[in-house]
Amino acid sequence: MRLVSAVAAGDPPDIAQVGNTDLATLVTLHAVIAQPPVAPDFFPGALNVTRFHGKYYGTPWYVDTRLLFYRPDILRRAGFARPARTWTDWLKQMQAVRRVLKRGQYPLLAPINEYAFLEVLALQQQTPVLRDDARYGNFDNPEFRAALTFYKNLFTQGLAPPIADHQLINLWWQMARGDFVFYVSGPWNIGEFRRLLPPKDEGLWMTAPMPGPHGPGASLIGGSDFVIFRTSTRKRLATAFIRYMLENRQQIYLYKLTGDLPARRGPWALPPLAGDVKLRAFRRQLEHVSSFEAIPEWDEIMDGMRRAAEQVIIGGQSVRAATRNLDRKVNNWLAARRQIMAKDKTQAPIRSGMSAP
Amino acid sequence: MKSISGPLFVLPALALIALFVLIPFLGVLGLSMTNFDIYVLASSANLHFIGGANYVHLFHDQAAWQALETTLTVVLAGVPATLALSLICALMIESIAPRWRGLFRTAFFLPVVCSTVAVAISWRYLLNTHYGLINHLLVAVDLPALNWLGSPTLAVIAITVVVVWKGFGYGMIILAAARREIPEELYDIARIEGAGVRQQLLSITVPILAPTLGLLALLDVAGYWQLFAEPYVLTQGGPMGSTMSLLLLMYDRGFRWWRWGVASALAMILTVIMWLFVWLQRHTKTSWREG
Numbered sequence: 001m002r003l004v005s006a007v008a009a010g011d012p013p014d015i016a017q018v019g020n021t022d023l024a025t026l027v028t029l030h031a032v033i034a035q036p037p038v039a040p041d042f043f044p045g046a047l048n049v050t051r052f053h054g055k056y057y058g059t060p061w062y063v064d065t066r067l068l069f070y071r072p073d074i075l076r077r078a079g080f081a082r083p084a085r086t087w088t089d090w091l092k093q094m095q096a097v098r099r100v101l102k103r104g105q106y107p108l109l110a111p112i113n114e115y116a117f118l119e120v121l122a123l124q125q126q127t128p129v130l131r132d133d134a135r136y137g138n139f140d141n142p143e144f145r146a147a148l149t150f151y152k153n154l155f156t157q158g159l160a161p162p163i164a165d166h167q168l169i170n171l172w173w174q175m176a177r178g179d180f181v182f183y184v185s186g187p188w189n190i191g192e193f194r195r196l197l198p199p200k201d202e203g204l205w206m207t208a209p210m211p212g213p214h215g216p217g218a219s220l221i222g223g224s225d226f227v228i229f230r231t232s233t234r235k236r237l238a239t240a241f242i243r244y245m246l247e248n249r250q251q252i253y254l255y256k257l258t259g260d261l262p263a264r265r266g267p268w269a270l271p272p273l274a275g276d277v278k279l280r281a282f283r284r285q286l287e288h289v290s291s292f293e294a295i296p297e298w299d300e301i302m303d304g305m306r307r308a309a310e311q312v313i314i315g316g317q318s319v320r321a322a323t324r325n326l327d328r329k330v331n332n333w334l335a336a337r338r339q340i341m342a343k344d345k346t347q348a349p350i351r352s353g354m355s356a357p
Numbered sequence: 358m359k360s361i362s363g364p365l366f367v368l369p370a371l372a373l374i375a376l377f378v379l380i381p382f383l384g385v386l387g388l389s390m391t392n393f394d395i396y397v398l399a400s401s402a403n404l405h406f407i408g409g410a411n412y413v414h415l416f417h418d419q420a421a422w423q424a425l426e427t428t429l430t431v432v433l434a435g436v437p438a439t440l441a442l443s444l445i446c447a448l449m450i451e452s453i454a455p456r457w458r459g460l461f462r463t464a465f466f467l468p469v470v471c472s473t474v475a476v477a478i479s480w481r482y483l484l485n486t487h488y489g490l491i492n493h494l495l496v497a498v499d500l501p502a503l504n505w506l507g508s509p510t511l512a513v514i515a516i517t518v519v520v521v522w523k524g525f526g527y528g529m530i531i532l533a534a535a536r537r538e539i540p541e542e543l544y545d546i547a548r549i550e551g552a553g554v555r556q557q558l559l560s561i562t563v564p565i566l567a568p569t570l571g572l573l574a575l576l577d578v579a580g581y582w583q584l585f586a587e588p589y590v591l592t593q594g595g596p597m598g599s600t601m602s603l604l605l606l607m608y609d610r611g612f613r614w615w616r617w618g619v620a621s622a623l624a625m626i627l628t629v630i631m632w633l634f635v636w637l638q639r640h641t642k643t644s645w646r647e648g
Contacts, residue, residue, distance in 0.1 A: 004395075004398070004615070007398070008398055025395060028396065028399050029395070029398055029399045104487065112595075112596070113593060113595055162507065163486070163507055164506070164507070164592070164595060164596065166481055166506070166591070166592070166593070167481075167485060167507060169482070169485055169487070296395045296615065297614070299613065299614070300613070303609075307597070310595065311597060314507075314509070314596055314597055315597055333614075336392065336396055337396075348396070
């Protein structure tokens with residue numbers, strides 16, 4: 001990340017737009033200042049990820065979550081009116097859907113080089129994948145093993161092809177052809193589907209909230225936050241700018257330009273967001289999002305989790321062996337964090353608001 | 358005055374080398390013996406000298422061994438293949454009618470001047486399992502379609518093919534030029550003495566081109582050890598880390614996971630390996646010439 005280089009060089013900007021893990025990194029570097037929320041109606045999940053040691057270090061600008069994109073017509077053909085709400089029912093749906101598909105078509109697309117889907121499955125469980133203030137890995141627990149087993153079965157039962165996203169030619173066109181019936185993805189794909197498919201194909205795809213292990217499931221919260229750097233000499237101007245950018249008009253304008261979803265509930269009650277049937281699932285899912293600990297090592301840990309899943313799916317390793325291996329690696333990666341925390345807890349970011357409202 | 362003019366002339370060059378090669382090299386060497394990571398950037402009080410701990414860590418790191426194996430495979434398979442292809446194409450171009458030379462020379466040299474990223478993306482389409490041209494051709498001749506970038510073994514082969522295809526044109530141009538320098542009289546004499554095409558190749562062309570081939574081998578070895586862009590674009594190091602090269606691993610550790618100490622140790626190891634290879638190459642070349 002260039003911002004880390006800028007901080008290292010002692011020349012960061014006044015304001016920046018950063019993702020959640022990057023925010024944790026900048027908080028670790030003591031590079032950004034705490035700022036109280038500028039509005040009362042942020043999605044709680046979005047605000048929560050900016051909170052470290054009880055203070056908010058970022059202002060959510062736009063939000064992102066993952067849910068189902070699907071083919072309603074094919075689902076109907078397989079005998080279902082709407083997507084399932086639980087893992088078990090979803091699995092049954094996919095097995096039924098497979099029977100109405102041609103050879104080379106799959107009920108689900110889940111690129112094995114992307115970790116978001118597996119992260120969502122893990123997030124839907126009660127037990128976190130790191131323990132003791134994110135000092136140790138905790139992937140080898142029954143719940144994560146259940147999530148990984150569910151994920152593995154999608155591939156071993158032939159419900160999803162074990163391919164990477166760069167092995168796709170044109171996802172949207174392939175989806176319209178019926179190559180895939182379900183796809184777990186983010187809000188940007190609403191815009192992409194509309195841009196890349198002709199208007200007559202608008203009815204070929206729909207969105208729905210994530211199924212969970214025992215009912216409608218949580219999803220992850222991503223997106224982008226504004227931060228103000230400690231070294232900035234124009235902090236008041238910076239705050240005013242952030243306030244301006246979060247007004248309804250600017251949030252809606254951003255949505256129109258890029259398809260990025262507003263982080264405040266306010267703009268959602270106004271057109272064009274309010275009338276868009278494909279955004280409804282996102283609106284509902286955004287009330288039902290959470291996240292794991294944000295720590296600088298998070299991306300590396302998720303990359304490790306993805307590789308562990310690859311070992312299970314392509315390499316034929318057992319789930320048990322893979323989770324044990326992963327914990328060993330994660331413990332290794334967190335060694336520096338443990339040392340720092342043993343010395344001085346405030347040096348390593350801890351998100352205090354995990355279970356707070 | 359004359360005695361110091363020589364050193365004075367090389368001084369600017371030496372100063373630049375010191376500034377941009379020697380000092381960074383020593384910096385990386387020093388960094389590789391520290392725990393430099395994101396917490397050190399936060400507070401320099403966290404910086405510790407840890408000696409060879411990063412090297413020991415890499416020695417026990419399975420991913421590092423796999424990256425070494427992958428990179429070594431590409432070097433050992435790619436360098437001879439590139440040299441052979443360069444030589445064959447160079448000799449072919451020099452033996453065909455002059456009016457066609459320009460066309461072939463351009464065609465074979467084109468990949469060298471193309472952007473690696475653009476080329477790799479094109480190959481990604483060619484290698485696609487369902488829609489790729491290569492699998493279409495395989496199926497057309499009744500062979501099974503292959504999951505080129507999805508299988509750990511095939512992905513390494515695919516990367517090697519792309520690297521060789523991208524690189525052989527350079528050697529071809531150099532070798533074609535060197536071939537033109539060989540006096541035709543030598544071949545005339547050989548023919549009069551009754552030497553066949555094979556004998557002419559092995560007794561005249563190859564020995565005379567040997568120094569050029571040696572130079573190209575050196576450049577290719579140095580280049581292929583630094584394999585990065587092709588796996589970065591084609592496979593991102595997957596599947597199962599099978600196409601993770603040493604440089605790609607270094608990039609991940611250093612610039613994605615902020616482990617500059619470990620990444621520097623990897624850089625040092627790569628440097629030592631390349632030195633070793635160059636030394637080995639010079640050594641074998643000399644003994645071959647003497648023998």
